[in-house]
Amino acid sequence: MIKAVQKVILLVAFSFSAVSVAQVDDEALAQGADWYDRMNQALRELNFDAALVHVRGQRVEPYRWLHGLSDSGQEIEVLSGLNGPEYKVLRLDDHVSYYHSMGSPYSLRAEVLDGPFPSGFFYPFAEISEAYNAIAVGGGRVIDRPAQHIRVLARDRQRYGYSIWLDKDTGLILRAATLSVDGDVLEQVQLTSLQISDHFPDNLRELKEVTRPPMVEDDSNRREVQGDWDLSWLPAGFKLLRSNHHQMAVTGQQTDYFLYSDGLAKFSVYIGLRGQGTGPVQVEGADSLYAKELGNYMVTVVGRLPFETVKRIADGVQVAR
Numbered sequence: 001m002i003k004a005v006q007k008v009i010l011l012v013a014f015s016f017s018a019v020s021v022a023q024v025d026d027e028a029l030a031q032g033a034d035w036y037d038r039m040n041q042a043l044r045e046l047n048f049d050a051a052l053v054h055v056r057g058q059r060v061e062p063y064r065w066l067h068g069l070s071d072s073g074q075e076i077e078v079l080s081g082l083n084g085p086e087y088k089v090l091r092l093d094d095h096v097s098y099y100h101s102m103g104s105p106y107s108l109r110a111e112v113l114d115g116p117f118p119s120g121f122f123y124p125f126a127e128i129s130e131a132y133n134a135i136a137v138g139g140g141r142v143i144d145r146p147a148q149h150i151r152v153l154a155r156d157r158q159r160y161g162y163s164i165w166l167d168k169d170t171g172l173i174l175r176a177a178t179l180s181v182d183g184d185v186l187e188q189v190q191l192t193s194l195q196i197s198d199h200f201p202d203n204l205r206e207l208k209e210v211t212r213p214p215m216v217e218d219d220s221n222r223r224e225v226q227g228d229w230d231l232s233w234l235p236a237g238f239k240l241l242r243s244n245h246h247q248m249a250v251t252g253q254q255t256d257y258f259l260y261s262d263g264l265a266k267f268s269v270y271i272g273l274r275g276q277g278t279g280p281v282q283v284e285g286a287d288s289l290y291a292k293e294l295g296n297y298m299v300t301v302v303g304r305l306p307f308e309t310v311k312r313i314a315d316g317v318q319v320a321r
Helices: 002-010 026-045 202-209 307-315
Strands: 047-056 059-069 075-081 087-092 095-100 106-109 132-142 145-154 161-167 173-179 185-197 229-231 239-247 254-261 266-273 281-283 288-294 297-303 317-319
Touching (some): 026 132, 026 173, 075 202, 132 161, 145 173, 281 307, 288 307, 307 317
Antiparallel strands (some): 047 059, 075 087, 095 106, 161 173, 173 185, 239 254, 266 297, 281 288, 288 297
C-alpha cells in the first residue's frame, strides 16, 4: 500500500536543482507571487472537504480536512488523522484545540493549526519575500483537476524550497513537495479527494458551540532568558518570534529557549546546563537537529532546515562578551 501511494505521488516528481532565478523573467515571478496569494486566500475563505496523504519516507499518514467561512466571517477548520490513535484538531479563528486519545486535550492561541502544510502557506507572499522567490512554471493535473504549478525557491542555500500545485479554478492547494537545496524531494502532501461548496457546511456549523478544552497559558514567556548569549550567525530573513527560560517537559531541565522564523521555516535553540551522559547529537533529514557542548552547557538547534544550516547556527552560539 505504501509503495503504491508513493509511486502515484512520485510519478510527477522531478529534479529542480537546475532552476535558476536568473533565468526567470519578471512576469513569471509576478505570477508566482499572485498565485501564492491566491492560495492563502483560498485556504482562508473556501468551504471545502478534502482527504489527503502526508508522505515522509516510508511513512504515509492519511487525513480528513474540512474548512469553512461562516456568514459572520468566522473561520472553522478541522483536521483528523485517520490511522493509529485518534487525533483531531479544531480551529475557530485563533482558538485551536488539540485532541489525542493518548493524552489530555488542550487549546492554544494561533491563527493556523499545526498540520501537514507549512503555516506560511496561510499568509501573504509579502511575509516571506525577503527569503524566497515564487515562480509560476506551468500547468498540470492533480486529482483530475487542472492545476497551476509554482515553485517557491529560497534566495540562498540555507533553507528548503517547495513545489506547489494549485487548483486553477479556486487557487486551493492540491499538492506540495518539500525540496532539498539540491532539488531532492524530502516529503510530500497530496490531496486525494476534494469537494468545494458555495455554502457553509452544516457539520461545521455544529462545531461553533462545542465545548473546548482549557487554554494553555504560556507562563514561561514571562520569565526572561537567564544567560547572556550571542547567536553570531543566522540565515538572512530569520526573525526572533519569542524567547524565554523554562523547564523542559520531558527531562525537567531548565533551559533558555529561542524561536526564529523566516515566514516558512522555523528553528528553535535550546541552551541548558550539561546533564550526566549528555553529549553531541546530530540528526539529518527534513527536520534536522544538532547538539554540541559549549563549556558547561549544551546548545541544541532543531528545525526544518538543511543540517548544514542547523549546525552553523549552533556553532555560532557564544557567551556574549
